[in-house]
Amino acid sequence: MVALLWKLEPATAAKHRLYKRYLDAWWPIMLQPNHTGYRRPRVTYVDAFAGPGRYEDGEDGSPVFAIERLLTHSAVGRMNLSRDRVTMLFIERDTARWRYLRELVVSRFGPLERLPVRVEIRNADAGVDTEGMLTELDAWRAPILAVFDSWGNVNVPYDLVRRIAGVRSSEVITTFGPNWFSRRETLNTDLLDVVFGGRSFWQPADREQRPDERWRTWLDTYRSALARAGFAFQLQFEVVPHTGQPLYLVFGTGSEKGVEVMKDAMWNVDGDGGMSFRDPRTRGGVPDGQLDLFAEIQQTDELTELLTQRLHEGRATVHELGGWLLCETARWRRTHARAAVTAMRDAGLVALTPHGRITKQALVELHPSRRARRDPR
Ligand SMILES: C[S@@+](CC[C@H](N)C(=O)[O-])C[C@H]1O[C@@H](n2cnc3c(N)ncnc32)[C@H](O)[C@@H]1O
Numbered sequence: 001m002v003a004l005l006w007k008l009e010p011a012t013a014a015k016h017r018l019y020k021r022y023l024d025a026w027w028p029i030m031l032q033p034n035h036t037g038y039r040r041p042r043v044t045y046v047d048a049f050a051g052p053g054r055y056e057d058g059e060d061g062s063p064v065f066a067i068e069r070l071l072t073h074s075a076v077g078r079m080n081l082s083r084d085r086v087t088m089l090f091i092e093r094d095t096a097r098w099r100y101l102r103e104l105v106v107s108r109f110g111p112l113e114r115l116p117v118r119v120e121i122r123n124a125d126a127g128v129d130t131e132g133m134l135t136e137l138d139a140w141r142a143p144i145l146a147v148f149d150s151w152g153n154v155n156v157p158y159d160l161v162r163r164i165a166g167v168r169s170s171e172v173i174t175t176f177g178p179n180w181f182s183r184r185e186t187l188n189t190d191l192l193d194v195v196f197g198g199r200s201f202w203q204p205a206d207r208e209q210r211p212d213e214r215w216r217t218w219l220d221t222y223r224s225a226l227a228r229a230g231f232a233f234q235l236q237f238e239v240v241p242h243t244g245q246p247l248y249l250v251f252g253t254g255s256e257k258g259v260e261v262m263k264d265a266m267w268n269v270d271g272d273g274g275m276s277f278r279d280p281r282t283r284g285g286v287p288d289g290q291l292d293l294f295a296e297i298q299q300t301d302e303l304t305e306l307l308t309q310r311l312h313e314g315r316a317t318v319h320e321l322g323g324w325l326l327c328e329t330a331r332w333r334r335t336h337a338r339a340a341v342t343a344m345r346d347a348g349l350v351a352l353t354p355h356g357r358i359t360k361q362a363l364v365e366l367h368p369s370r371r372a373r374r375d376p377r
Contacts, residue, residue, distance in 0.1 A: 004096050008055035010241030014275035015175065015249065018239070019062060019147070020069060021265035027070055029261065030143055030169070031079040031086070042085045042142035044134065048126035049150045050090035052097040053104045062149065063090045063101060067109055067119060086117035087137055091126050098123040127155035127194075131163065143169035151177050158197035158225060161252075165230035171258055172231070174222065176248040181215040196225050216280045219248055226252035233259045237266075237330035242274025259326055266331050279330035281306060303332055303340045304349070308366065311350065315365035318358060 023045075030043045045066065053061040060068070067088060073079065092098040102121045106112065112119050122133060126148065134140060144164050148156045154174060164170045189199070196202040205221040208214050219236050226234045231252030240246045251262055266277050282302050306329050307321060316324065318341055322334035341364050344350045349370060353363040 002094065003056075004100060005052055005054060005056045008057065008059045010244045010273075010275075011239055011247040013059070014239050014241045014269075014273070015149075015247060016062065016065065017269040017272055017275070018249075018265055019173075020065060021268045022262060023066060023069055024073065025261045025265060026145060027073060028075040028079060029257070030145075031081075042087075044087045044089060044137065044139040044142065044144045046089045046091070046130065046134070046144060046146040048089075048091045048130050048146060048148050048156070050092040050098075050101060050121070051149075052092070053101040061101075062147070063088075063121070064104065064108060067105065067115075070117065071109065071115075081116045083116070083118045087139060088117060088119045089133060089137065089139075090119070090121045091124050091130060091133070092121070093123070093125050095123055126150070127157060127160075130156075131160050140167060143167060143171075145170070146172045148172065148174040150175070151179070154180065154195060154222075155191055157194045158229060159194075161226065162197075162229040165226070165252065165254070169254060169258075171251065171253040172226065174226075174250045176215075176219070176222070176250075178215070178245045178247065180248075181218055196221065197228065201225060201228075215248065219250065219280055222250050226250060230254075233327050235259060235262060235330055236280055238278040238280060240276045240278050246278075248280075256327065260333070263326070263331060263333050267333070270331070277331045278302075279306065281309065281329070303336060304344060306332065307337075307340055307344065308349065308370075311364065311366045315363055317360065318362050318364060319360040321364060322360075 031041050033041060047062055047066060050063045051061045053064045055061060070076075070081070070086075070088075090101065092101055098121065105119065105121060109115060109119075112121070118137075120133075120137065122129070124133065130146075134144065140163070144167055146164055148154065150156075154176060156174065161172055164172055192202050193199050201224070202221055205214075205217045208217040223234045223236045229252070231254060233253050233256065235251045236249070238246050238248055253259060253262070270276055279302055282305050306325070310316065310321065310324055310328075318337050321341065322337035325332040325337055326334045338358055341350060341352070341358055341362075345352055345358075349367055350364050351367050352358065353365075
């Protein structure tokens with residue numbers, strides 16, 4: 001029998017810190033008039049794998065802290081909360097957990113019908129029922145933030161994600177537990193077709209045999225699915241707790257602002273309680289074929305590694321590198337480009353045109369000797 005409540009794992013606690021920061025920033029932005037291009041902003045927040053709202057040792061689950069942080073937000077006075085502007089939908093399939101969650105929310109916040117925002121707690125299946133519930137709640141005409149936080153079996157249909165991506169200013173956050181990648185063999189192929197939008201999209205990932213690369217490949221495959229679904233920007237990263245198993249998160253958004261807000265949240269909690277975020281592109285400091293290069297610099301940090309990978313594809317201005325860091329890497333921001341280029345120039349890794357001051361338009365390329373080393377001819 002599955003337990004009603006379970007212990008809060010360090011990776012989940014780390015993810016919760018990130019969600020809290022993200023939501024704290026997201027609500028006032030989304031409810032600000034005109035920000036999203038909607039004259040009278042309305043939003044729907046969906047936690048489709050809600051859980052019982054509480055962990056074994058009393059910590060709050062995601063539905064409880066999401067409601068609490070909205071209702072006690074420091075900007076609550078400016079957000080004009082109302083039941084027709086804000087809907088929070090929580091879906092839990094397990095009936096005992098759903099019942100527990102409903103009772104807990106009522107005991108913490110009072111009767112749902114008296115709350116200043118609409119809170120729906122449904123006993124249903126996230127994969128099958130989310131779309132219909134969003135229709136019933138008239139959610140498709142305004143931004144939706146959907147969190148798909150299942151354990152092992154992400155069964156969220158691609159068509160649902162695509163429909164959400166089609167609503168301006170909407171976003172999704174999908175998490176994968178480490179078991180998802182190792183237990184992949186036991187997952188039903190028809191279900192994978194539904195999640196990735198067709199067999200041809202996930203089969204190449206399934207052919208990856210190297211155990212260390214499997215999770216990277218599957219994560220990348222999911223990231224591509226979000227891109228195909230219509231999210232202009234996607235971030236994928238590993239949430240590394242101070243102890244225990246990591247978990248993996250893929251975020252899709254239509255706006256650069258969304259990426260910035262997520263990265264701000266990451267920087268705000270990075271290091272908290274020993275947690276960190278890792279870019280799946282990096283393999284502990286040294287990309288293939290570049291051992292000699294990295295052996296020579298003192299700090300083989302992730303940022304240098306990523307920029308080197310990018311510059312192997314061709315030269316770019318400092319400004320372009322900033323945009324690439326923001327939109328293509330898991331946690332680096334625009335502002336990191338200039339400092340990184342300065343350090344790489346000082347270490348003799350890159351050359352700049354023109355020489356001298358590093359401006360936005362300065363062209364950066366790998367030092368010719370470094371480029372030659374990667375090319376075995
Ligand atoms: C990882 S837990 C959620 C944790 C919660 N979001 C939090 O952060 O506190 C996943 C939950 O999803 C529920 N669940 C599993 N499959 C589901 C489905 N198809 N639809 C809805 N809920 C489901 C499980 O019963 C479990 O309570």
